[in-house]
Amino acid sequence: KAGVTQTPRYLIKTRGQQVTLSCSPISGHRSVSWYQQTPGQGLQFLFEYFSETQRNKGNFPGRFSGRQFSNSRSEMNVSTLELGDSALYLCASSSFVGQGETQYFGPGTRLLVL
């Protein structure tokens, strides 16, 4: 099976702009989670989707949003970009939701905000 794919792999934006990142899960997986990774904060949970419904949300401002489509593909959007949004954004997919469900990560999208 193909792994989790994320597009684009790299992005450069300026402050105030918005950005949309895309994630295609492993075929058959219905749950997608998003994480932000920075040197200072490490890996932090953004949100989680299952069957087009947001199941959980991390402690991020409302500028961060996401959605999931009927084919399980997911997008996350960041509006009014700030310098601190520069990070590696990772998405992970799993078959279902719950403890013990292994999540498989994509290669990430590296976002640089200037």
Add this chain to the structure above:
Amino acid sequence: SQELEQSPQSLIVQEGKNLTINCTSSKTLYGLYWYKQKYGEGLIFLMMLQKGGEEKSHEKITAKLDEKKQQSSLHITASQPSHAGIYLCGADSGGATNKLIFGTGTLLAVQP
């Protein structure tokens, strides 16, 4: 809230040497995952442990979860340059969610 502490933060070993990375949780672990990350890339799943005292091995990597389910260790035998990278432990946060709480990571360098 749950916190995971990894030690050491970084490690340099000579090729062929054994090493151990530890992950300690502030709360009981219900699911503990080990991932490896090459710098700037995605996480590669290594192993998942759930039961107290559980031990799993894959090739030269062995992971253990202690009986009290608050500490896990990752042991690499006869390290190789291909083992270099960042090792991260992640814990199920509990409940009907896939949210993982991650440790700060351990950077491993293997000198040929």
